[in-house]
Amino acid sequence: MQESLAPRRTYGRESVEFARTLTFTDGLFAIAMTLLVVDLAVPTLSDASSVHELADALNDDSAKFISFFISFAVIGRYWLAHHTYFSALARLDRKLIALNLLYLAFIAFLPFPTALLGEYFSNPLSIAIYAVNVAIVSGMEVVLFSYAHNHDLLEQKLPNDVYRYGVAMSLAPVVFFMLSIPIAFISTVLAACTWFLGIPLAAIAQRWKPEGADDLLLG
Amino acid sequence: MQESLAPRRTYGRESVEFARTLTFTDGLFAIAMTLLVVDLAVPTLSDASSVHELADALNDDSAKFISFFISFAVIGRYWLAHHTYFSALARLDRKLIALNLLYLAFIAFLPFPTALLGEYFSNPLSIAIYAVNVAIVSGMEVVLFSYAHNHDLLEQKLPNDVYRYGVAMSLAPVVFFMLSIPIAFISTVLAACTWFLGIPLAAIAQRWKPEGADDLLLG
Amino acid sequence: MQESLAPRRTYGRESVEFARTLTFTDGLFAIAMTLLVVDLAVPTLSDASSVHELADALNDDSAKFISFFISFAVIGRYWLAHHTYFSALARLDRKLIALNLLYLAFIAFLPFPTALLGEYFSNPLSIAIYAVNVAIVSGMEVVLFSYAHNHDLLEQKLPNDVYRYGVAMSLAPVVFFMLSIPIAFISTVLAACTWFLGIPLAAIAQRWKPEGADDLLLG
Amino acid sequence: MQESLAPRRTYGRESVEFARTLTFTDGLFAIAMTLLVVDLAVPTLSDASSVHELADALNDDSAKFISFFISFAVIGRYWLAHHTYFSALARLDRKLIALNLLYLAFIAFLPFPTALLGEYFSNPLSIAIYAVNVAIVSGMEVVLFSYAHNHDLLEQKLPNDVYRYGVAMSLAPVVFFMLSIPIAFISTVLAACTWFLGIPLAAIAQRWKPEGADDLLLG
Numbered sequence: 001m002q003e004s005l006a007p008r009r010t011y012g013r014e015s016v017e018f019a020r021t022l023t024f025t026d027g028l029f030a031i032a033m034t035l036l037v038v039d040l041a042v043p044t045l046s047d048a049s050s051v052h053e054l055a056d057a058l059n060d061d062s063a064k065f066i067s068f069f070i071s072f073a074v075i076g077r078y079w080l081a082h083h084t085y086f087s088a089l090a091r092l093d094r095k096l097i098a099l100n101l102l103y104l105a106f107i108a109f110l111p112f113p114t115a116l117l118g119e120y121f122s123n124p125l126s127i128a129i130y131a132v133n134v135a136i137v138s139g140m141e142v143v144l145f146s147y148a149h150n151h152d153l154l155e156q157k158l159p160n161d162v163y164r165y166g167v168a169m170s171l172a173p174v175v176f177f178m179l180s181i182p183i184a185f186i187s188t189v190l191a192a193c194t195w196f197l198g199i200p201l202a203a204i205a206q207r208w209k210p211e212g213a214d215d216l217l218l219g
Numbered sequence: 220m221q222e223s224l225a226p227r228r229t230y231g232r233e234s235v236e237f238a239r240t241l242t243f244t245d246g247l248f249a250i251a252m253t254l255l256v257v258d259l260a261v262p263t264l265s266d267a268s269s270v271h272e273l274a275d276a277l278n279d280d281s282a283k284f285i286s287f288f289i290s291f292a293v294i295g296r297y298w299l300a301h302h303t304y305f306s307a308l309a310r311l312d313r314k315l316i317a318l319n320l321l322y323l324a325f326i327a328f329l330p331f332p333t334a335l336l337g338e339y340f341s342n343p344l345s346i347a348i349y350a351v352n353v354a355i356v357s358g359m360e361v362v363l364f365s366y367a368h369n370h371d372l373l374e375q376k377l378p379n380d381v382y383r384y385g386v387a388m389s390l391a392p393v394v395f396f397m398l399s400i401p402i403a404f405i406s407t408v409l410a411a412c413t414w415f416l417g418i419p420l421a422a423i424a425q426r427w428k429p430e431g432a433d434d435l436l437l438g
Numbered sequence: 439m440q441e442s443l444a445p446r447r448t449y450g451r452e453s454v455e456f457a458r459t460l461t462f463t464d465g466l467f468a469i470a471m472t473l474l475v476v477d478l479a480v481p482t483l484s485d486a487s488s489v490h491e492l493a494d495a496l497n498d499d500s501a502k503f504i505s506f507f508i509s510f511a512v513i514g515r516y517w518l519a520h521h522t523y524f525s526a527l528a529r530l531d532r533k534l535i536a537l538n539l540l541y542l543a544f545i546a547f548l549p550f551p552t553a554l555l556g557e558y559f560s561n562p563l564s565i566a567i568y569a570v571n572v573a574i575v576s577g578m579e580v581v582l583f584s585y586a587h588n589h590d591l592l593e594q595k596l597p598n599d600v601y602r603y604g605v606a607m608s609l610a611p612v613v614f615f616m617l618s619i620p621i622a623f624i625s626t627v628l629a630a631c632t633w634f635l636g637i638p639l640a641a642i643a644q645r646w647k648p649e650g651a652d653d654l655l656l657g
Numbered sequence: 658m659q660e661s662l663a664p665r666r667t668y669g670r671e672s673v674e675f676a677r678t679l680t681f682t683d684g685l686f687a688i689a690m691t692l693l694v695v696d697l698a699v700p701t702l703s704d705a706s707s708v709h710e711l712a713d714a715l716n717d718d719s720a721k722f723i724s725f726f727i728s729f730a731v732i733g734r735y736w737l738a739h740h741t742y743f744s745a746l747a748r749l750d751r752k753l754i755a756l757n758l759l760y761l762a763f764i765a766f767l768p769f770p771t772a773l774l775g776e777y778f779s780n781p782l783s784i785a786i787y788a789v790n791v792a793i794v795s796g797m798e799v800v801l802f803s804y805a806h807n808h809d810l811l812e813q814k815l816p817n818d819v820y821r822y823g824v825a826m827s828l829a830p831v832v833f834f835m836l837s838i839p840i841a842f843i844s845t846v847l848a849a850c851t852w853f854l855g856i857p858l859a860a861i862a863q864r865w866k867p868e869g870a871d872d873l874l875l876g
Contacts, residue, residue, distance in 0.1 A: 013454055016232055017306050020241045022458045024298065027249035027684065030465035033546060035257060038473060040550040042557045049560040051623075058563075072546065076539045079462065083535065087455050097302065101295045108252060108291065112259040119261045122268040125277075185270075235670055236744050239679045243736065246465065246687035254695060316740065320733045327690060327729065331697040338699045341706040344715075404708075451673055460677045468684035471765060476692060478769040480776045487779040489842075496782075510765065514758045517681065521754065525674050 010091040010153070021097055022086065025104060029079045032108050036068045039115065067118030071111050078107060078137060085141070089148060090155040096147055103140040106133060127184035127191045135177040142170045161210040169205065173198055229310040229372070240316055241305065247323050248298045255287045255330050286337030290330050297326060297356060304360070308367060309374040315366055322359040325352060346403035346410045353414075354396040361389045380429040388424060392417055448529040448591070459535055460524065463542060467517045470546050474506045477553065505556030509549050516545060516575060523579070527586055528593040534585055541578040544571060565622035565629045573615040580608045599648040607643065611636055667748040667810070678754055679743065682761060686736045689765050693725045696772065724775030728768050735764060735794060742798070746805060747812040753804055760797040763790060784841035784848045791852075792834035799827045818867040826862065830855055 011017035043057035058065075113130040120126040148154050149163055158166070176197045184191035230236035262276035277284075332349040339345040367373050368382055377385070395416045403410035449455035481495035496503075551568040558564040586592050587601055596604070614635045622629035668674035700714035715722075770787040777783040805811050806820050815823070833854045841848035 011306070016237070016241065017302065018454070019238075019457075020245050020302065020305075022454065023242055023461055023680075024245040024249055026458050026462040027246045027465045028253055030462055031250055031253040031469055032256070033542075034466055034469040034473065035253065037470070037546055037549055038257060038476060042550075042553050045558065045561075048558050049562075051561065051563045054558065054561050054563045068547065069543065072543045076543070080532075080536060080539070083455065083458065084532075086458075087449070094299075094303075098299060101299070104252075105288065105291045105295070108256055109287065111256055112261075115261045120264065120267050120273065123264075123270065123273050124268075125270045125273045230744070235675070235679065236740065238676075239683050239740065239743075242461075242680055243683040243687050246684045247691055250688055250691040251694070254691065257695060313737075313741075317737060320737070323690075324726065324729045324733070327694055328725065330694055331699075334699045339702065339705050339711065342702075342708060342711050343706075344708045344711045456673070457676075460673065461680055464677050464681040465684045468681055469688055471761075472685055472688040472692065475689070475765055475768055476695060480769075480772045483777065483780075486777050487781075489780065489782045492777065492780050492782045506766065507762065510762045514762070518751075518755060518758070521674065521677065522751075524677075525668070 008093055010093045012091045013089070018092055021092060021100065025082065025100065026079075028104050028108060029075060029082075032111060033072050033075045033079075036064075036071050036111050036115065039064050040068065063118040064115070067111075067115045070118065071114040074114065074134070075107060075110055078141075081141060085144065085148075088154055088156075091153050093151065093153065096144070096151070096153060099140070099144055099147060103137065103144060106137045106140065109133060110137070121192075122188055124184040124188055124191075127188050128181045131177040131180045131184070131191070131195075135174045138170065138173040138177065142167060142174070145170060159210065159212075162213045165205075165208065165210055165213055169202075172201055227312055229312045231310045232308070237311055240311060240319065244301065244319065244323060245298075247327060248294060248301075251327050251330060252291050252294045252298075255283075255290050255334065258283050258334065259287065282337040283334070286334045289337065290333040293333065293353070294326060294329055297360075300360060304363065304367075307373055307375075310372050312370065312372065315363070315370070315372060318359070318363055318366060322356065322363060325356045325359065328352060329356070340411075341407055343403040343407055343410075346407050347400045350396040350399045350403070350410070350414075354393045357389065357392040357396070361386055361393070364389060378429065378431075381432045384424075384427065384429055384432055388421075391420055446531055448531045450529045451527070456530055459530060459538065463520065463538065464517075466542050466546060467513060467520075470549060471510050471513045471517075474502075474509050474549050474553065477502050478506065501556040502553070505549075505553045508556065509552040512552065512572070513545060513548055516579075519579060523582065523586075526592055526594075529591055531589065531591065534582070534589070534591060537578070537582055537585060541575065541582060544575045544578065547571060548575070559630075560626055562622040562626055562629075565626050566619045569615040569618045569622070569629070569633075573612045576608065576611045576615065580605055580612070583608060597648065597650075600651045603643075603646070603648055603651055607640075610639055665750055667750045669748045670746070675749055678749060678757065682739065682757065683736075685761050685765060686732060686739075689768060690729050690732045690736075693721075693728050693768050693772065696721050697725065720775040721772070724768075724772045727775065728771040731771065731791070732764060732767055735798075738798060742801065742805075745811055745813075748810055750808065750810065753801070753808070753810060756797070756801055756804060760794065760801060763794045763797065766790060767794070778849075779845055781841040781845055781848075784845050785838045788834040788837045788841070788848070788852075792831045795827065795830045795834065799824055799831070802827060816867065816869075819870045822862075822865065822867055822870055826859075829858055 011021075040061070043054070043061065045053050045057060047053055110133055113126070113133045116126045117130045145166060149158055173195075176194050180191040180194040183194055230240075259280070262273070262280065264272050264276065266272055329352055332345070332352045335345045336349045364385060368377055392414075395413050399410040399413040402413055449459075478499070481492070481499065483491050483495065485491055548571055551564075551571045554564045555568045583604060587596055611633075614632050618629040618632040621632055668678075697718070700711070700718065702710050702714065704710055767790055770783070770790045773783045774787045802823060806815055830852075833851050837848040837851040840851055
């Protein structure tokens with residue numbers, strides 16, 4: 001009984017606890033984005049000064065170079081979204097910190113499916129594993145957003161239509177990525193195309209956007 | 220003589236020194252939790268687009284995937300405990316900073332026993348090494364907690380019964396993990412079960428909990 | 439219409455958002471500068487106590503040691519420039535944060551071309567790849583600087599002559615590094631010499647320097 | 658002429674620039690201290706549940722385990738010294754930031770000589786390389802300390818006798834480590850003993866310690 005009266009412990013924007021949650025998060029993002037460079041090994045050449053041989057050797061590793069930059073771009077895009085999300089938070093509670101950790105587990109794992117995709121783009125299983133990982137990360141974004149809305153952690157209370165619009169926009173990539181999995185077993189190229197359906201959707205969705213949504217959702 | 224009069228040097232919550240101790244700690248946690256992804260190598264396939272072959276190859280590496288997520292969860296749980304612990308501190312002194320470093324040495328080492336456990340779960344020695352590492356980390360938590368209590372570094376002085384309850388609850392995992400070592404030489408599955416004895420204990424311990432313990436121990 | 443009236447969202451120096459952009463950036467720089475030590479493997483010796491054999495083995499790896507220190511120096515120099523640049527900023531906007539990420543992608547990649555250069559200095563392609571990477575990083579510095587100037591993000595508005603001087607000085611290394619690429623196919627030593635043309639240029643450019651440029655450009 | 662009148666640019670304790678120098682430094686220390694765990698590979702066993710075989714395999718890698726903990730302890734000790742040093746600083750200037758980077762290059766390199774020492778303790782060259790690296794780091798501590806004293810960056814101006822005492826105490830390990838190099842070619846054990854001469858020296862040096870040195874040198 002008394003427990004329900006006790007105020008839930010929260011940490012405001014200016015607290016040490018808010019700051020270190022972000023230090024930990026940003027450190028983890030920085031490592032996940034940089035680690036793939038370790039995979040880029042200097043090739044062994046029989047003729048050290050041969051342009052042709054070096055070009056061939058690097059060409060054989062081209063999947064790793066592509067993986068590095070795709071992984072950097074994808075994780076970087078999530079970091080930008082996380083940065084925007086936290087800029088809208090007034091405070092944290094312990095459960096949001098734990099949910100943020102769960103989200104970060106799948107960020108830290110992302111370099112692996114990305115490398116797999118870079119190496120075996122024509123393999124439906126690579127597409128599926130990558131799609132599942134990305135769908136989980138995007139799904140966790142929805143969980144984090146809903147939790148903050150429902151537990152009064154945002155700086156500005158969102159009107160219901162703006163909240164529902166925000167959830168719908170964040171769920172769209174989850175749907176597209178899950179949808180791409182069965183498609184991958186027909187054609188991996190077609191599956192990858194599905195991932196970009198968000199771009200036309202965003203254009204169409206402008207019409208349904210509630211007034212003031214941009215200001216509120218972008219903190 | 221004069222030395223005993225000199226005030227011990229402490230660093231308050233808002234100081235640069237408090238902040239950088241946490242930056243260092245959070246950076247180290249983030250690295251320890253992310254590093255295991257380096258172990259996840261993309262397999263070499265003879266038929267790049269074969270779902271079956273890729274599934275088999277990933278299955279052979281399943282211990283590494285399990286290790287990654289277990290290690291992330293275990294170290295993440297310690298990070299949450301460390302976050303809670305520091306939220307109760309009003310200030311640091313040099314000795315606590317050094318004890319924190321010692322604690323972090325065993326956090327940084329944890330990915331290795333976890334990987335060993337993931338690969339050789341049926342080996343009693345893997346169980347023993349993992350249990351010793353986790354027992355040391357949990358034991359260091361008790362040391363850090365007692366030190367802060369005894370040297371007036373906490374924001375709120377704890378009543379003696381709350382302090383003793385906190386120490387007992389933190390010591391329980393140390394006991395269970397040490398106990399699991401001899402059991403591992405009989406059955407590794409039974410030993411791993413011992414690790415979860417903390418869950419029923421926590422339920423039973425609710426009865427002995429001194430009033431106000433939750434508020435005080437959770438900062 | 440209304441959108442054009444809405445103020446662009448910016449984050450001041452004291453905001454959590456400004457701070458975490460720097461935490462992320464500094465973490466990424468620290469990792470990129472430290473990672474090359476992973477490449478330095480302890481050699482295997484037939485006679486563990488033979489000075490001669492160990493000296494030979496380390497000598498064979500000398501390219502890796504040189505790469506480590508060159509990479510540290512080059513990335514460290516960029517970190518110093520980034521530190522100076524951000525000390526002149528009064529605020530960030532979302533686009534500058536995204537441009538900063540793009541810049542960091544090429545910082546995170548730098549250890550690879552550096553290792554390639556350390557191993558195959560006589561190969562024109564190594565020189566070319568390194569020169570392209572460095573030219574992109576220096577070019578991104580110009581982009582970041584111009585963006586901040588043109589979008590009123592600097593603490594002090596720069597006079598036009600000082601701004602143009604700053605751009606010219608930052609573009610000079612881009613020109614020298616691009617110029618070195620065709621030269622590398624004639625002589626790699628000559629190409630590397632081109633990289634140091636910035637030193638005499640800086641001495642000559644003192645004459646054209648607008649008054650007050652030092653104070654303004656060094657924040 | 659006018660340049661000599663322009664005040665040198667400094668960054669106070671509370672500035673963004675002071676903070677990010679420490680974020681970068683602490684990130685780099687955390688990485689250097691954690692990276693060695695990557696070297697600890699899970700061994701391959703023919704009988705997965707054999708305690709004997711796993712014990713043998715881990716025993717063969719014992720040098721790596723010892724290296725990990727020695728490296729953590731040595732770099733951790735330098736981090737503690739750096740933490741104390743910065744707690745005495747009132748402000749930074751650009752040159753101190755650059756000197757700090759140079760110091761960090763040798764911190765980032767330290768895991769390699771430590772691993773070499775762990776593997777080939779009986780090899781005089783391992784001892785010599787390790788001693789040179791440690792002597793450079795300790796020497797850089799003296800440089801950083803002198804620079805701060807001579808350029809008025811400390812919070813409290815040190816009396817000359819306290820300053821000279823501080824420099825002498827910091828130079829002592831440099832001397833002992835350099836001295837150990839020729840000794841290593843006679844006996845590596847004797848050389849390692851030299852490294853601990855600082856302990857009796859510190860006890861003797863208490864007598865010469867100027868009044869108030871403890872307070873002033875420990876910030």
